[in-house]
């Protein structure tokens with residue numbers, strides 16, 4: 001009885017064109033498609049005339065040039081960054097140079113080390129926001145105001161940006177319609193991610209615009225399915241441990257049948273994220289610090305409910 005996630009993958013767009021996707025919201029998609037970026041990074045422009053740009057995108061010349069040219073007649077007043085992965089924040093530098101707009105974000109990249117082989121696009125260690133934004137803070141501009149929602153998990157510095165007046169939430173990589181989010185330690189944290197999903201369930205947003213893929217029009221149902229999916233994965237891991245499987249490699253083979261080989265390392269990191277969480281809850285013990293190479297065993301079963 002596998003959990004069904006109501007994926008949404010239909011998206012109409014043209015690379016390099018700033019297109020209106022909703023009243024007061026435009027999007028331009030960067031040509032960086034891939035197994036972790038879907039069709040590419042969707043950079044959003046909010047407002048008219050005086051605008052905020054959310055997730056300027058990767059260091060991709062044609063994308064930056066198209067974005068800057070499309071906004072030549074307008075004033076960019078804010079550059080908002082959901083998190084510091086290389087498909088989200090690097091273009092902030094060029095956009096800031098072209099427009100003079102300050103950058104807003106939770107903080108620089110954290111967890112792990114510069115140069116470490118990353119999962120997905122890897123960390124952008126060069127980004128430091130001009131304005132540090134904390135959970136619940138407001139960012140106001142021409143005709144809009146954003147509420148910053150700190151949603152650690154995918155990265156520790158992940159922010160969603162809400163427009164409560166219109167029920168919109170820019171959900172970054174925290175909640176996407178086309179895929180689950182990669183939770184890869186050390187910066188990715190499963191316990192934090194689950195808490196950040198719960199946090200969204202307590203809100204009243206009516207539509208999410210993630211950085212990759214189309215809008216999510218039934219966000220509560222979607223978030224609920226992701227929570228159920230991770231709980232299901234967790235019980236799958238516990239079943240592996242009960243069956244005497246001690247290593248992440250073998251767990252991945254058993255839990256992700258038919259997996260695209262390009263996603264194998266990410267799957268291993270995701271299982272690791274669960275095992276770190278289970279270790280923290282005293283349900284699992286590791287024979288050394290919890291890493292991809294450790295051996296794991298069950299300490300005791302989690303309490304029901």
Ligand SMILES: [Zn+2]
Pocket residue numbers: 083085154173
């Ligand atoms: Zn990301």
